[in-house]
Amino acid sequence: MDGAQLVAVRLNINGAVRTAHVAASMTLAEVLRGRLGLTGTKIACNRGACSACTVWLDSMPICACMMLAVDVGTRSVTTIEGLAQGETLHPVQQAFIDHDALQCGFCTPGMIMSCAALLKRNPEPNAEDVRAAISGTIVVAEPIHTSSPRRLPQPKRKGDERGETSKSPHGGLSLGYR
Numbered sequence: 419m420d421g422a423q424l425v426a427v428r429l430n431i432n433g434a435v436r437t438a439h440v441a442a443s444m445t446l447a448e449v450l451r452g453r454l455g456l457t458g459t460k461i462a463c464n465r466g467a468c469s470a471c472t473v474w475l476d477s478m479p480i481c482a483c484m485m486l487a488v489d490v491g492t493r494s495v496t497t498i499e500g501l502a503q504g505e506t507l508h509p510v511q512q513a514f515i516d517h518d519a520l521q522c523g524f525c526t527p528g529m530i531m532s533c534a535a536l537l538k539r540n541p542e543p544n545a546e547d548v549r550a551a552i553s554g555t556i557v558v559a560e561p562i563h564t565s566s567p568r569r570l571p572q573p574k575r576k577g578d579e580r581g582e583t584s585k586s587p588h589g590g591l592s593l594g595y596r
């Protein structure tokens with residue numbers, strides 16, 4: 419970035435106009451995080467493959483790592499920080515908390531933005547709709563279930579009685595649940 423000429427961009431983000439001085443090569447994700455302090459948007463692959471950086475551009479979920487900030491223009495950007503209404507979380511944010519869906523948290527903002535966008539265009543999605551909406555999300559962490567009411571009891575396996583953990587079929591540590 420040293421020596422790069424900076425240009426001023428005005429971005430309509432979460433309902434407010436923000437100005438940032440950016441290099442023309444900076445992506446929207448970089449500007450959100452590095453210039454505007456909106457670090458809820460994550461950057462993982464930085465090449466449009468994982469959806470960790472999902473934000474809305476005029477209500478459409480996009481990968482912010484694949485759009486230059488200078489190309490946003492007058493379109494509105496919504497990030498995970500703009501989803502809640504004051505102190506009230508968006509229902510999808512609340513559902514992720516209620517159902518222990520956070521995992522390590524890195525893919526969570528992007529997944530929430532994708533799910534919330536789905537609900538905006540289809541208030542009654544079926545399971546297939548939800549799968550399709552988040553199909554671009556790559557999840558690395560394995561969920562650790564602690565209090566999900568939908569958790570099914572699992573048969574005890576050898577070693578469980580001794581309080582040992584065991585390797586899950588997915589390669590991560592299983593805390594007694596599959």
Ligand code: FES
Pocket residue numbers: 460461462463464465466467468469470471472481482483484
């Ligand atoms: S960081 Fe943008 S898609 Fe992976």
